[in-house]
Amino acid sequence: MIFDSHAHYDDAAFDNDRDDLICRLFNTDVCGIINVGCNIQTSKASVNLARRYPLIWAAVGVHPQEVDSVPPDYLDILSSFLAEEKVIAIGEIGLDYHYDETSRETQKAKFEEQVKLAKTLDVPVIIHDRDAHTDTIEILKKYAPKGVVHCFSGSVEMANEVVNLGMYVGLGGVVTFKNAKNPVLVAKSVPLDRILLETDCPYLAPEPNRGSRCDSSMIKFTADKIALERGISVEELLRGAKENALRLFSKISVK
Ligand code: NI
DSSP states (O other), rough: EEEEEEEEETTTTTTTTTTHHHHHHHTEEEEEEEEEEEEEEEHHHHHHHHHHOTEEEEEEEEOGGGGOOOOTTHHHHHHHHHTTTEEEEEEEEEEEEOOOSSSSHHHHHHHHHHHHHHHTOOOOEEEEEEHHHHHHHHHHHHHHEEEEETTSSSSEEEEEEEHHHTTTTEEGGGGSSOOOOOHHHHHHHOOOEEEEEEBBBOOOOOTTTTTOOOOOOGGGHHHHHHHHHHHEEEHHHHHHHHHHHHHSSSTTTOO
């Protein structure tokens, strides 16, 4: 019943046991995974994982901190990836003002180019927004793509704006962290039909595994916490989040 809408199984953290781990996940509770690219190389790796594993799908895109090193024809490369049936979204793309290494103007330009490509190809976007809420919302309002703001870190008000734009809110392990106040408020307020669950693994393992290597099975801890806060069963939450993912990423089919 677990659908992980955001994972990075191409990461070197999985080099020693990737095959075993992924097979084990699909033999237990996990019914589907979207592996998300951050640059051309990891996008290509996502495509390869989707080719190899029936229950993995790929998103391809250039992350805001990677925009300085993209080749000039990167949009053509992303388009060619998206021609494959199991490549289902553009992501992760967006804005990251946490570190000042990459110019904000370059980030915005590349973000807009990729959102425009998603509109042209009619595919959803997976948005990364770190400390850049105002500019992120401005660009999403301008283009109104379908998609999800992953690992959502904004306020309840911003979550409402995302929902009003017709988009989804991605919730992950952060909601289980002891100091998580705002993420919990958001997790309680977003309509059930707009929640996606995710890991961002190998990062952001939920409590009680915080700090260790994360994998998709750990979504159960995140789901437990959100279901408890919302006063619903964990089954209802997992089922709802899976249905939402299949509605948004409509090229995906799982049982
Ligand atoms: Ni990610």
